[in-house]
Amino acid sequence: MADGGQDNELAALEKVLLDESADPVGLPFSLLKAITGNFSEDNEIGSGGFGAVYKGVLPSGHTIAVKKLFERFEIPDKNFASEIACLVGVKHKNTVRFLGYCSKTQHVMKLFEGRLVWADVRQRLLCFEYLPKGCLADFLSDASCRHQWTTCYEIIKGMCEGVHYLHQQRIIHMDLNPQNVLLDNNMVPRIADFGLSRRLSGSQSRAITDHKLGTMGYMAPKFLNNGEITFKTDIYSLGVIIMKILMGHKECSSVKEIVESWTNMSSIS
Numbered sequence: 549m550a551d552g553g554q555d556n557e558l559a560a561l562e563k564v565l566l567d568e569s570a571d572p573v574g575l576p577f578s579l580l581k582a583i584t585g586n587f588s589e590d591n592e593i594g595s596g597g598f599g600a601v602y603k604g605v606l607p608s609g610h611t612i613a614v615k616k617l618f619e620r621f622e623i624p625d626k627n628f629a630s631e632i633a634c635l636v637g638v639k640h641k642n643t644v645r646f647l648g649y650c651s652k653t654q655h656v657m658k659l660f661e662g663r664l665v666w667a668d669v670r671q672r673l674l675c676f677e678y679l680p681k682g683c684l685a686d687f688l689s690d691a692s693c694r695h696q697w698t699t700c701y702e703i704i705k706g707m708c709e710g711v712h713y714l715h716q717q718r719i720i721h722m723d724l725n726p727q728n729v730l731l732d733n734n735m736v737p738r739i740a741d742f743g744l745s746r747r748l749s750g751s752q753s754r755a756i757t758d759h760k761l762g763t764m765g766y767m768a769p770k771f772l773n774n775g776e777i778t779f780k781t782d783i784y785s786l787g788v789i790i791m792k793i794l795m796g797h798k799e800c801s802s803v804k805e806i807v808e809s810w811t812n813m814s815s816i817s
Contacts, residue, residue, distance in 0.1 A: 562610065571636065572632075572648045575673075577652040580614050591603045596741065613677065615673060617672040632649050634742050635742055638717065642709050643713070643739045650673040651671070679733075682731065707790075708786065715779050719742075721742065721782050723744045723745075726789060728741040756774070757777060768781045
């Protein structure tokens with residue numbers, strides 16, 4: 549698969565994958581295109597509002613996840629650079645490992661209004677460790693998870709530790725939801741997708757935005773109403789996820805009812 553020009557990039561990617569202390573690396577588009585089978589549908593493992601995720605298989609047999617941002621979204625270079633800057637500094641057992649990135653702009657001929665014109669086609673990609681257990685949303689859709697209190701507790705604990713770490717780094721995730729919490733082989737939660745994340749400066753306690761992007765049902769009321777971003781924005785989202793985990797498939801009307809439900813289940817088992 550790899551020619552002589554890609555050997556060094558493959559070696560660098562393998563090093564980052566196997567050495568958790570290694571920093572992410574820049575990667576050529578041609579390499580990511582090759583290991584994902586030209587981003588084939590067979591290798592697609594997920595899709596969100598801003599991009600699709602593909603399984604990439606290295607010659608060694610190791611697997612990574614490659615997120616390809618949709619071309620139709622105009623993502624300013626500074627936003628892409630900001631996301632990478634957040635990811636490079638994030639290293640914690642409860643956050644997904646960031647392995648590398650690619651930013652490529654091609655000047656190509658495209659058909660526009662019946663004639664060929666020159667156009668810039670931008671490719672923006674991010675590479676992460678591959679987590680075969682999928683996301684928390686998949687786990688919650690499995691009825692058997694309702695009976696796994698120990699697993700649920702460890703997931704909740706891990707998410708809390710991950711969010712605490714991010715906030716120590718002055719990073720507000722801004723889109724915490726079950727789709728953006730991945731699970732490794734040991735069911736350890738890994739917070740993922742930092743596309744909307746914001747890093748506050750040392751003197752900042754909040755920020756204001758007119759762009760209220762996120763996942764409905766998980767966005768804090770103050771953010772929805774006023775565009776106010778604080779660390780509490782993530783705490784609200786985290787609380788909603790915890791409630792989802794505790795409720796399982798049963799709709800409960802109060803926290804007291806949820807606690808009683810789990811207490812009764814524990815006493816039965």
